[in-house]
Amino acid sequence: MPDKSTHARRAFVTGGASGLGYAVAEALLSAGANVAIGDIDRKSLDRAVETLNSPRLVAFELDVTSPQSVQDAIRACADKFGGLDTLVNCAGVIEFVTVDEMTEGQWDRIIDVDLKGVFLCCQAAAPFLRKSEQGRIVNISSDAGKKGYALISGYCAAKFGVIGFSKAIAGELAPYGVTVNCVCPIGVASTQMGQKVLEYLSQRTRKPAKELLEARAESTPMKRMPVTEDVVNAIMFFISDESGFLTGEALNVDGGTLTTSGIPGIGEL
Ligand SMILES: NC(=O)c1ccc[n+]([C@@H]2O[C@H](COP(=O)([O-])OP(=O)(O)OC[C@H]3O[C@@H](n4cnc5c(N)ncnc54)[C@H](O)[C@@H]3O)[C@@H](O)[C@H]2O)c1
Numbered sequence: 001m002p003d004k005s006t007h008a009r010r011a012f013v014t015g016g017a018s019g020l021g022y023a024v025a026e027a028l029l030s031a032g033a034n035v036a037i038g039d040i041d042r043k044s045l046d047r048a049v050e051t052l053n054s055p056r057l058v059a060f061e062l063d064v065t066s067p068q069s070v071q072d073a074i075r076a077c078a079d080k081f082g083g084l085d086t087l088v089n090c091a092g093v094i095e096f097v098t099v100d101e102m103t104e105g106q107w108d109r110i111i112d113v114d115l116k117g118v119f120l121c122c123q124a125a126a127p128f129l130r131k132s133e134q135g136r137i138v139n140i141s142s143d144a145g146k147k148g149y150a151l152i153s154g155y156c157a158a159k160f161g162v163i164g165f166s167k168a169i170a171g172e173l174a175p176y177g178v179t180v181n182c183v184c185p186i187g188v189a190s191t192q193m194g195q196k197v198l199e200y201l202s203q204r205t206r207k208p209a210k211e212l213l214e215a216r217a218e219s220t221p222m223k224r225m226p227v228t229e230d231v232v233n234a235i236m237f238f239i240s241d242e243s244g245f246l247t248g249e250a251l252n253v254d255g256g257t258l259t260t261s262g263i264p265g266i267g268e269l
Pocket residue numbers: 014015016017018019020021038039040041044062063064065089090091092093113140141142143184185186187188189191192193194
């Protein structure tokens with residue numbers, strides 16, 4: 001069987017120009033993999049190519065909502081690397097709006113990028129991943145893919161959908177040695193999306209971002225917010241040889257937030 005350790009992998013990372021996608025690309029390159037990053041934001045993409053600065057990196061301007069754009073980029077990546085065995089779906093957007101005020105356009109955009117985009121990329125990559133026999137798909141869902149939050153109903157719908165979709169195709173691809181898993185992080189404040197969320201909440205509550213972050217950390221069982229590495233480590237685990245028997249999982253990266261709390265009815269110990 002061909003060597004499919006992380007260093008030998010050929011990976012496509014959507015949303016790879018910034019935030020979590022960029023950090024995953026960086027980790028894969030450090031491990032020795034060949035990496036393609038795909039992103040809609042040309043400027044960020046150029047910056048990422050410059051800072052990642054690796055002969056094993058290629059970049060594609062990509063709109064995950066467009067079947068043609070996705071197919072062209074994934075095929076070109078497989079041509080360049082002589083195949084493809086790893087797909088990490090990180091492209092995503094978020095919108096804060098009540099269900100009463102949400103326009104059809106806002107709903108469509110969130111579902112198109114956050115859910116249909118994952119479908120299109122998985123569909124385009126699947127033939128290559130099957131061929132590789134030890135393929136890996138890791139999709140970024142969210143704690144909002146397991147719990148409903150007010151004002152982000154579109155995002156929640158998409159992220160719940162990503163988990164359902166991933167579990168379903170995990171069954172289709174398992175016979176070919178391909179695993180499909182999700183990671184479900186709580187808010188990572190350092191990314192573009194994290195900053196957008198923080199700015200919105202700060203404006204809405206009229207509280208400084210620092211105060212909001214401290215309160216969120218305090219309400220987390222492990223008393224801190226996640227850093228990028230927490231999410232990247234979970235993704236790298238799902239890409240590694242060691243996770244080869246795990247598929248259809250949706251792993252919380254949340255310091256226990258969704259799973260545990262203090263004394264029943266009281267909370268704090
Ligand atoms: N930061 C958080 O708090 C957090 C928490 C849970 C889950 N997530 C998820 O993690 C993923 C990465 O988010 P992030 O925090 O790194 O945010 P980010 O904004 O830094 O990265 C998202 C990237 O997706 C790209 N993108 C947006 N629309 C696209 C499209 N149509 N086609 C291709 N690329 C597109 C953006 O240009 C950007 O580079 C997202 O799916 C997000 O929902 C983030």
